[in-house]
Amino acid sequence: MTTEMICAGFGGQGVLTIGRFLAQAGMKEGKNVSWLPSYGPEMRGGTANVSTVISDGPIASPIVSYPDVLVALNQPSLDKFGPMVRKGGVIIYNTNMCPRGCNRDDVQLIPVPMNDIANEIGSSIVLNMLAIGIIIGKTGLVKYETIEDELKSFLQEKNPDLLDKNLQAIKKGIEIGKQYTSVK
Amino acid sequence: MSKILMKGNEAVAEAAIRAGCRLYFAYPITPQSELIEYMAKMMPKVGGTFIQAESEIAAINMVYGAAGVGKRVMTSSSSPGISLKQEGISYMAGAELPAVIVNVQRGGPGLGDIQPAQGDYFQAVKGGGHGDYQLIVLAPSSVQEFADLAADAFDLADKYRNPVMILADGMLGQMMEPVEFKPAKTQEELDALANQHLSWCICPNADGDAKHHHEINSLELDPEILEKKVSKLYEKYAEVEKNEVRYETYNLSDDNEILCVAWGTAARVVKSAINELVAQGKSIGLVRPITCWPYPYEAIASAIGPKVKKVYVFELNSGQMVEDVMIAVNGKVPVDFWGKLGGIVFTPADIQAKLEACF
Numbered sequence: 159m160t161t162e163m164i165c166a167g168f169g170g171q172g173v174l175t176i177g178r179f180l181a182q183a184g185m186k187e188g189k190n191v192s193w194l195p196s197y198g199p200e201m202r203g204g205t206a207n208v209s210t211v212i213s214d215g216p217i218a219s220p221i222v223s224y225p226d227v228l229v230a231l232n233q234p235s236l237d238k239f240g241p242m243v244r245k246g247g248v249i250i251y252n253t254n255m256c257p258r259g260c261n262r263d264d265v266q267l268i269p270v271p272m273n274d275i276a277n278e279i280g281s282s283i284v285l286n287m288l289a290i291g292i293i294i295g296k297t298g299l300v301k302y303e304t305i306e307d308e309l310k311s312f313l314q315e316k317n318p319d320l321l322d323k324n325l326q327a328i329k330k331g332i333e334i335g336k337q338y339t340s341v342k
Numbered sequence: 343m344s345k346i347l348m349k350g351n352e353a354v355a356e357a358a359i360r361a362g363c364r365l366y367f368a369y370p371i372t373p374q375s376e377l378i379e380y381m382a383k384m385m386p387k388v389g390g391t392f393i394q395a396e397s398e399i400a401a402i403n404m405v406y407g408a409a410g411v412g413k414r415v416m417t418s419s420s421s422p423g424i425s426l427k428q429e430g431i432s433y434m435a436g437a438e439l440p441a442v443i444v445n446v447q448r449g450g451p452g453l454g455d456i457q458p459a460q461g462d463y464f465q466a467v468k469g470g471g472h473g474d475y476q477l478i479v480l481a482p483s484s485v486q487e488f489a490d491l492a493a494d495a496f497d498l499a500d501k502y503r504n505p506v507m508i509l510a511d512g513m514l515g516q517m518m519e520p521v522e523f524k525p526a527k528t529q530e531e532l533d534a535l536a537n538q539h540l541s542w543c544i545c546p547n548a549d550g551d552a553k554h555h556h557e558i559n560s561l562e563l564d565p566e567i568l569e570k571k572v573s574k575l576y577e578k579y580a581e582v583e584k585n586e587v588r589y590e591t592y593n594l595s596d597d598n599e600i601l602c603v604a605w606g607t608a609a610r611v612v613k614s615a616i617n618e619l620v621a622q623g624k625s626i627g628l629v630r631p632i633t634c635w636p637y638p639y640e641a642i643a644s645a646i647g648p649k650v651k652k653v654y655v656f657e658l659n660s661g662q663m664v665e666d667v668m669i670a671v672n673g674k675v676p677v678d679f680w681g682k683l684g685g686i687v688f689t690p691a692d693i694q695a696k697l698e699a700c701f
Contacts, residue, residue: 178518182347185520193347193518197373198456218613220517223691 159214161299162222164239165289166207167231167252172286176229177208179290182308183300184212192220205234212299227297229289231272236260248338250292252285268292268338275330281320284327291331296338302328345520350485350510351376353521354444355384357489358416360526361496362535363442364390365415367404369397371423372456373512374446378418398423402430402443409439410558412539414496418444420512421462422453424470431505432471436560438575440499440539442492443477444508446515449685457685458512458607463662466509467635474572476579478506478586479634481606485519487632493524500538502582509634511658513607513687588632589641593620598627598647600700603667604656605631607687612656615693625649626697634663642670650675652700656693657681 163180165173174195181191194209209222224244230236232255243249245264253259254273270292276285287309294300305328313321348356355377358366366381378394385392395401401417408415419427424445434441447462449455466479478498482488488510495506527535539545542556562568590609593616594601604612609630616626629645631638646653653671655664655678664679671677680696682688 178347181518185345185347191347191520194513195516197512197516217519218617219611219615219690220513220519221611221614221687221689223614223689 160217161212161227161297162225163210163212163227163229163293164207164222164225164242165210165229165231166205166235166239167229169204169206171206171231172283173206173229173231174208176286176289176293177210179305179308180212180293180300181210183304186304186308187300189214190217192217194220207235207239227293227299229293230260231255231285231289233258248296250289250296266338268296268335270334276327279323279326279330281323283320284323287324287327288331291328291333292335293331294328295332295335297335302332345522347518348485348521349376349516349518350482350488350514351446351516352380353485353489354418354492354508354510355380357492357523358442358496359384359388359390360523361414361493362527362532363414363416363496364388364532365408365413366390366417367393367395367401367408367415368417368419369395369401369423371420373448373458373515374418374420374444376515377444377446398426399430402427405441405443406430406434406437406439409434409441410437410544412536412543412545414440414442414500414535416442416444418446420446420448420456421450421459422448424462424465428465428471431477432473432475433560434505435471435475435477435575436473437558438503439505439558440496440503441505442495442499442508443505444492444510447509447511449683455685456512458514458658458687459683459685460511460606460608460658461660461662462509463605463634463657463659466507467637467663467666475575476504476582476635478502478504478582478636479509480506480588481509481632481634482514483606483609483630485514485517486521488514489521489523491632498586500535502578503542504578504582509606511607512685583636586633587636587638587641589638590630590632591641591645592616592628592630593625594627594629594645594647595625596647597625597649599624599649599651600626600697601642601645601647601650601653602626602628602656602697603631603642603653603663604628605634605663608656608658611688611690612693614690615697618690618694619697624697624701631663637666637670639666639670642667643672643674646671646674653677654697654700655679656688656696658687659683
């Protein structure tokens with residue numbers, strides 16, 4: 159099976175990290191992965207997106223034409239990538255920053271007030287971990303334990319104080335994602 | 343050794359160090375800056391030398407000097423910076439100096455943009471610098487291959503005493519994929535590598551005879567002698583053409599109705615399009631040159647199956663490698679071309695539409 163994913167948002171929202179952790183976890187679970195960021199003369203507040211592919215087989219193109227999963231953290235991202243999502247795919251979007259929402263009826267929509275939830279957990283910067291949780295809760299793309307290991311070894315050097323809140327966000331995301339697994 | 347998720351720019355740098363590269367001189371440019379950053383960080387740790395030169399021209403001439411003492415040396419840049427290095431590259435080819443040059447291509451001409459492109463094919467393969475010479479040109483299409491080819495590039499450079507270029511692009515430089523490295527060369531292996539050049543490189547004389555010296559030069563004012571020297575270069579190039587042609591085939595069969603030819607990043611996108619169309623019952627094959635020089639002319643000619651009605655070439659340029667494909671196909675079937683310009687990478691859907699229109 160191959161899962162093609164696009165994560166998009168404002169620079170600084172942590173979209174590249176969403177793809178990176180999922181790719182890293184996929185690799186740890188023995189899958190083929192690719193992680194292709196948009197890059198350009200951008201800065202914080204500009205737009206950023208990343209295409210991530212996780213597959214049991216070899217990955218041909220790392221460029222994604224028809225994502226199975228879209229994570230849109232703001233309205234411009236939802237507007238840009240929403241129409242590309244494969245029929246029957248999943249669109250996870252941040253309702254706090256997507257006031258117009260998405261009008262597709264041939265995909266599964268998962269609207270989540272991500273800023274609100276992240277702030278409830280106590281830090282706006284865990285928004286991207288919340289998104290990871292929703293993805294794996296919904297799709298089972300990688301295991302929670304693998305992500306937890308990755309996060310632990312990553313934050314140990316960088317910022318161990320943030321570990322708890324990040325794990326909390328992932329768990330909350332999984333909870334939300336799972337609510338959508340029975341619905342088709 | 344387990345796999346590491348790494349950017350192509352970092353993977354090629356790590357692979358070069360493992361292959362025994364201890365000298366690296368370059369000037370930063372997007373989209374290859376992670377390569378120079380990695381070298382800046384790692385070279386001091388392995389007892390190597392990293393210099394951020396004052397310009398690309400200075401860097402390539404430092405490479406000339408280091409290669410002249412028989413050491414494994416590398417430089418890297420992106421398209422506009424590679425243009426600046428061309429004089430030095432021609433000098434190195436003329437002086438028969440082994441070195442590795444990485445070009446992480448971006449959109450051109452001129453300063454262009456910083457997005458992935460393949461517009462430097464002609465420059466790398468057909469000349470670039472002045473005079474009659476050839477570079478060995480290796481074109482990776484994944485992060486793993488980018489790393490693998492770095493090691494091979496040093497071996498080829500040493501074997502033929504010739505500069506080798508790795509022709510990648512911004513996408514391969516910027517994307518992350520799992521990569522598995524070969525073990526780093528041991529000190530004994532590094533010493534053996536250095537010793538293989540003692541017969542010609544600038545080095546202390548074993549016998550202490552000051553009159554016994556080696557000369558590294560591309561200047562030869564006597565036309566008769568220069569002609570002989572250049573002819574000798576071409577004897578060497580004929581050997582390279584005989585021994586070093588590399589390519590990958592994908593989904594080749596006698597049922598193929600279309601044969602695609604694409605290199606590097608473009609080839610990966612074409613593979614995805616082929617996968618989609620194969621699932622619909624169509625038969626399309628692909629030849630992906632890994633060496634852009636020496637070029638796999640025969641492999642392409644012999645891949646044209648009995649049912650192939652067209653050879654379709656896809657590149658991220660205005661049509662450069664397609665000329666080599668035409669030489670290979672030699673009028674047997676029509677050759678078509680489609681490309682994207684300005685640093686825009688075509689998508690699998692783009693290629694799929696182009697191929698579908700052939701049926």
